[in-house]
Amino acid sequence: MSEPVDEFDWIARLLRPLTRGAPEAFDLLDDAALIPEIDEANQIVVTSDCLVEGVHFLASDRPDMVARKLLRVNLSDLAAKGAVPFGYLMTVAWPRDADWRRRQMFAKGLATDQGAFGLSLLGGDTVSTPGPWTLSATMMGRVDPGGMVRRGGGKPGDxxxxxxxxxxxxxxxxxxxxxxxxxxxxxxxxxxxxxxxxxxxxxxxxxxxxxxxxxxxxxxxxxxxxxxxxxxxxxxxxxxxxxxxxxxxxxxxxxxxxxxxxxxxxxxxxxxxxxxxxxxxxxxxxxxxxxxxxxxxxxxxxxxxxxxxxxxxxxxxxxxx
CATH class of the missing domain: 3.90.650.10 (PurM-like C-terminal domain)
Structure with a gap:
């Protein structure tokens, strides 16, 4: 039987080399990446989180509440970076028995929190799956140049x-x-x-x-x-x-x-x-x-x-x- 995989070990050993040292990736030690300056006033912070039924939410949770949680867990990452959110990409793997009403409730939840937080859906993908309902969002926010708050940067005594x-x-x-x-x-x-x-x-x-x-x-x-x-x-x-x-x-x-x-x-x-x-x-x-x-x-x-x-x-x- 194979040994359990430690999440942070496989990120460090297998995924970190794939950044090829790109400074925007911060060696995958942060919860977000920073896109280089796009103009004199803005940089873009990008983060992504995934929710899986049975792991991050219960099968009995209402679809509109799941949609709102998907946005909010990603918004939480941007909040910790000091960023102002503006849009997101989303991928949804729907179970094959997901009917129109379930999808309609999910979209209603997205609309509710898009209005609350000033967000727009910018793209993504939808697929079907024989497995559990799985959702992922890639959230984007703006910061002033040099304004992103990193995980690294603390000092002894802080x-x-x-x-x-x-x-x-x-x-x-x-x-x-x-x-x-x-x-x-x-x-x-x-x-x-x-x-x-x-x-x-x-x-x-x-x-x-x-x-x-x-x-x-x-x-x-x-x-x-x-x-x-x-x-x-x-x-x-x-x-x-x-x-x-x-x-x-x-x-x-x-x-x-x-x-x-x-x-x-x-x-x-x-x-x-x-x-x-x-x-x-x-x-x-x-x-x-x-x-x-x-x-x-x-x-x-x-x-x-x-x-x-x-x-x-x-x-x-x-x-x-």
Missing amino acids: LLVVSGMIGDGWLGLKALQGEFTEPDSYLVRRYQLPEPRLGWRVALRHASAAADVSDGLLADAGHIATASGCGLEIELERLPLSPAAARWLERQEDQAGARIALATGGDDYEIVCAVAPQALEAFQAEVGAVPATVVGRLTEGEQTTRFQGEVVTPDRLGWSH
Whole structure:
């Protein structure tokens, strides 16, 4: 039996050579590529994400909600780069039993969020498949020359700041899977319909590095550290929690383990960024209504996770394909 394939190992060993050193690709260490300057005022940031039924969404999810999630997970990548979105390409592999109503609902969902985020569909492809419903979008946004916020760029001593709340998406999935009962639909909505933090674009001008939190806070903060050539330290007691997540946490006997689960579950689609201490006040002045919480720092050492001062060792850092 063949060994399991590590996602990041095969990217590094098999795909990175295919960039042929193109500077726009950033050695595939980032979530986006940067198209060279097209005029004196604009550069184009391009990112792509894929959703697979049974992996990124449930078969019972409504087609319009799946469409909106497809756009939003890609918009989240652009948000972390400080880009203003304008259009996308899309490929959809439809199961052979997908009828007109299902496709109509899907298109309605796309139209809803295109209106909300100022997007246009620019092209793509549709095919049929005997396998699960699979969708991919390539999202494009504009930045000022030199304005894209990279994953790399952080320095030891930079603070790690996260937007919004952590763990709600993972708890929403657990609620949909029947693992616990929540009195309202807040957590389910957080899983099915994430909020890309596009409003942080101005604040991110004060950040040295950023990534969106899709695989889990520990994993995605780790991507910043790796791309920046740093270590990091996360303090689990600092995790920003919604009231619903706090209620769940109160019921858990293993508080450290429960916080690790929240920090590694994924599907948050928040932003984690590195901010120099002297830039924190200016950063916080621009974040608007979305909370900004310092959860750790970049270091010169290894990746370390602590809870109430004690080092804890997670079984995993986040979701991996």
